[in-house]
Amino acid sequence: MVKYLEEITVLTPNDCFLHAVREKTDYDFPIHKHPEIELNLILHSKGALRVIGDHIGEISNVELVLVGSNLPHGWLTHKYQFVDQPQKIKEVTIQFHENILDSLIERNQLIYLKEMMAKASGGIFFGEKTIHKVKDKIISLSTDKGFYSVMELLMILHDLSLADDTKILCDEKVNFYENHKKNERLGKILNYMHDHFQKDISLSEIAKVSGMTTISFNRFIKKNTGKTFIDLLIQIRLGHAYNLLIDSNYTVSEIAFRCGFKNVSYFNRAFKTNKNKTPLQFRHEFLTCCKRTIV
Known part of the structure; x- marks a missing residue:
């Protein structure tokens, strides 16, 4: 930590x-x-x-x-x-x-x-x-x-x-703040996703929050973020996972579940795809780099 x-x-x-x-x-x-x-x-x-x-x-x-x-x-x-x-x-x-x-x-x-x-x-x-x-x-x-x-x-x-x-x-932090300012509807969607990322968020649920049909919602998200709804949700969850790997003593399994991933293997694959390293490798490398930091 x-x-x-x-x-x-x-x-x-x-x-x-x-x-x-x-x-x-x-x-x-x-x-x-x-x-x-x-x-x-x-x-x-x-x-x-x-x-x-x-x-x-x-x-x-x-x-x-x-x-x-x-x-x-x-x-x-x-x-x-x-x-x-x-x-x-x-x-x-x-x-x-x-x-x-x-x-x-x-x-x-x-x-x-x-x-x-x-x-x-x-x-x-x-x-x-x-x-x-x-x-x-x-x-x-x-x-x-x-x-x-x-x-x-x-x-x-x-x-x-x-x-x-x-x-x-640090893309996972910036995309939220940057896109939040583009329009009120997108800000509402991103706020909701950040507030509820730990639980299952269905496409119909988030579309209802945005006041759009599922088809319109998919087009809107893709146009404004360059990502699908699922990819954006995974990115948000991974962003919170990065913070927990750095700022907590939770195990990788605990972090996966706390960040909305129901399957640890899937969490590991998603993390490695994004960071080119496993969660354990990321934590070890970061803590090694920060060994001079006051703890």
């Missing part, structure tokens, strides 16, 4: 954002979380390990990730060795309050920014094309320019919101 370090950042309620640049030869900070949203740029760190929510992945020489509020995250030394690198690790971190834009983000002109902030709840990975576009702006950002500092941050976030080389690292 993992208990994440609750980081208390130095960002005060009166500050708009924090900007920090660090150089180091390894990673010595445990997996942690905090209410602030974080943009992390990492250079010269090939072979290090990225842990974002339930995602684990090895990074290359350039890394840029936007981490949502209270999403557990951290980077571990893993295969990185300073002796093999021409330069030290350079880490540039920008932290800002979740409500930095308040009602401004609801305006039509900032729709892409609003969507990006919603997706950040699952962690957004940016490709090299976007990194090269914003890297210098992120590094040179300063908190000493008053109003202009805030404008520079907004320009960075604007550029990121338009990026087309992104990847969501």
Whole structure:
């Protein structure tokens, strides 16, 4: 069972954002979380390990990730060795309050920014094309320019919101929040599925909740999520299973039943299809990666 370090950042309620640049030869900070949203740029760190929510992945020489509020995250030394690198690790971190834009983000002109902030709840990975576009702006950002500092941050976030080389690292979390905002009917459906995922949900039952026929419901779900009803329900159940594998001491069988799977073998197959590893392998790998975390 993992208990994440609750980081208390130095960002005060009166500050708009924090900007920090660090150089180091390894990673010595445990997996942690905090209410602030974080943009992390990492250079010269090939072979290090990225842990974002339930995602684990090895990074290359350039890394840029936007981490949502209270999403557990951290980077571990893993295969990185300073002796093999021409330069030290350079880490540039920008932290800002979740409500930095308040009602401004609801305006039509900032729709892409609003969507990006919603997706950040699952962690957004940016490709090299976007990194090269914003890297210098992120590094040179300063908190000493008053109003202009805030404008520079907004320009960075604007550029990121338009990026087309992104990847969501924790899909099972993001799809719910992202799709919830598309329309009220879809939000009602997803809320119901998240509230009742532990029990059997029939197609006729969920169609009735949505106020549609089963045929219309199937078309609606496929169009708005890209998944069938059954696939979406399995994804939601797996999302809760990931959390229990990380945050509880329940056995795999107990987790399967608590997440609505009536058959442990089926749960194992569905999990392996989604994560390319069994639930036990996932738990072992995650706990091994987080061995520095305070428990």
